[in-house]
Amino acid sequence: xxxxxxxxxxxxxxxKWSGKWLPWLGGLTIILSAIGLYWGLVVAPxxxxxxxxxxxxxxxxxxxxxxxxxxxxMAGAGFVALVWKTKISEIVVSECAVIGAVFTAxxxxxxxxxGKPTWGTYWTWDARLTSELILLFLYFGVIxxxxxxxxxxxxxxxxxxxxIVGVINIPIIHYSVTWWNSLHQPNMEIVSDxxxxxxxxxxxxxxxxxxxxxxxxxxxxxxxxxxxxSRERATKWVKELVTAS
Amino acid sequence: xxEFFYMDGKWMYVWGSYAITLIALxxxxxxxxxxxxxxxxxxxxSLED
Numbered sequence: 641x642x643x644x645x646x647x648x649x650x651x652x653x654x655x656k657w658s659g660k661w662l663p664w665l666g667g668l669t670i671i672l673s674a675i676g677l678y679w680g681l682v683v684a685p686x687x688x689x690x691x692x693x694x695x696x697x698x699x700x701x702x703x704x705x706x707x708x709x710x711x712x713x714m715a716g717a718g719f720v721a722l723v724w725k726t727k728i729s730e731i732v733v734s735e736c737a738v739i740g741a742v743f744t745a746x747x748x749x750x751x752x753x754x755g756k757p758t759w760g761t762y763w764t765w766d767a768r769l770t771s772e773l774i775l776l777f778l779y780f781g782v783i784x785x786x787x788x789x790x791x792x793x794x795x796x797x798x799x800x801x802x803x804i805v806g807v808i809n810i811p812i813i814h815y816s817v818t819w820w821n822s823l824h825q826p827n828m829e830i831v832s833d834x835x836x837x838x839x840x841x842x843x844x845x846x847x848x849x850x851x852x853x854x855x856x857x858x859x860x861x862x863x864x865x866x867x868x869x870s871r872e873r874a875t876k877w878v879k880e881l882v883t884a885s
Numbered sequence: 886x887x888e889f890f891y892m893d894g895k896w897m898y899v900w901g902s903y904a905i906t907l908i909a910l911x912x913x914x915x916x917x918x919x920x921x922x923x924x925x926x927x928x929x930x931s932l933e934d
Contacts, residue, residue: 692893703906709911742909750918757895759918838904855910862917873931882928 649726651868652877658671658861665858679844680702685839696754698845701828702852704747708810710740710856714782715807718800727871728864733803734786735863739856741779748772759823768824769817771809778806792871867880 661880680698687694697708714736720729748775763769782799787796817826829836830846837845873876892899 651896686893693895693898695892695899698908699902739913740914746906746909749905753898753902753905757898857914859917862914862921866917866920869921869928873928874926878928879932882925883932884917885925 642648642759648847649724649728651727651872652875654728655865655868655881658865662858662861663863665854667812669851669855669858672847672854675850676844676847680841680848684841684844685838690758693754693757696750697841698848699846700747700750700754702849703743703750704772706852706856707740707744707747708813709770710736710743710776711778711803711806711810714740715803718803721796721800721805726868728868729865730793730800731797731871733796735781735860735867737779737782737786737799737803738863739859741776742785743852744772744776744779750883755823764823766823768813768822771813771816774809775806778802778809781806806885817821 647809648657681695684695687693701847714733717729717736720726721733741789748769751772755764783876785802786792786795786799787800814827816822817824826836830842833844869878869881890896890900
């Protein structure tokens with residue numbers, strides 16, 4: 641197991657290994673999204689309180705979950721980058737920051753579009769919304785640090801440190817609706833005898849959540865592979881790869 | 886069908902959310918693909934020089 645992880649930290653091995661997964665991840669993303677969207681938009685019943693506007697949940701909640709999940713992956717990679725100093729983990733930090741920022745922006749924008757018909761306002765300085773906005777700024781911070789330092793190994797070290805420090809914001813986002821009075825609805829009970837959502841709505845939501853996770857793997861692999869090519873462009877194996885393509 | 890797209894009068898919010906999400910996710914893939922092509926072209930050019 642450790643030997644395999646060690647092997648995976650080699651850019652050349654990682655490039656070849658991840659290439660095999662790309663078509664599967666892409667295909668699975670499209671299939672799961674199609675099922676989840678059809679179920680959520682067409683089959684799932686109308687909500688008795690919110691009417692049709694609740695259907696934003698099928699993209700808003702998976703995007704919000706991903707915004708936190710990607711941050712944890714980034715911070716985990718940051719820890720590995722600081723301790724074991726592997727090139728791949730450094731690349732994962734920088735690439736996760738961009739993807740995480742996209743998911744966070746989607747969660748914020750779709751939340752605003754859901755907030756207007758539900759709360760009567762696009763934005764309020766509520767604990768959940770504000771902590772999610774801080775998450776977006778943390779991602780911007782990691783991107784800015786990584787882009788502003790020319791030596792990519794030094795840049796990755798600084799970005800990794802910020803990503804680890806920012807982990808403090810994740811439980812704040814999650815528990816914000818419990819710790820403070822909030823306009824935002826409470827956290828959903830999914831793993832429970834009585835889930836807080838009817839299965840006819842919960843299942844498409846979970847399918848969309850899986851689709852977003854697979855999509856993340858797909859884009860992350862593509863971005864990591866690009867960064868590997870960019871960093872290793874002077875090596876023999878990259879030149880051979882380009883010549884052979 | 887019209888009722889489905891009308892979304893109880895909330896079509897702007899619902900379809901707006903889906904459109905923004907789709908555009909963002911598809912653009913991420915397109916950018917990654919175009920960066921790969923650009924990198925390969927740059928390396929190919931440098932090999933010819």
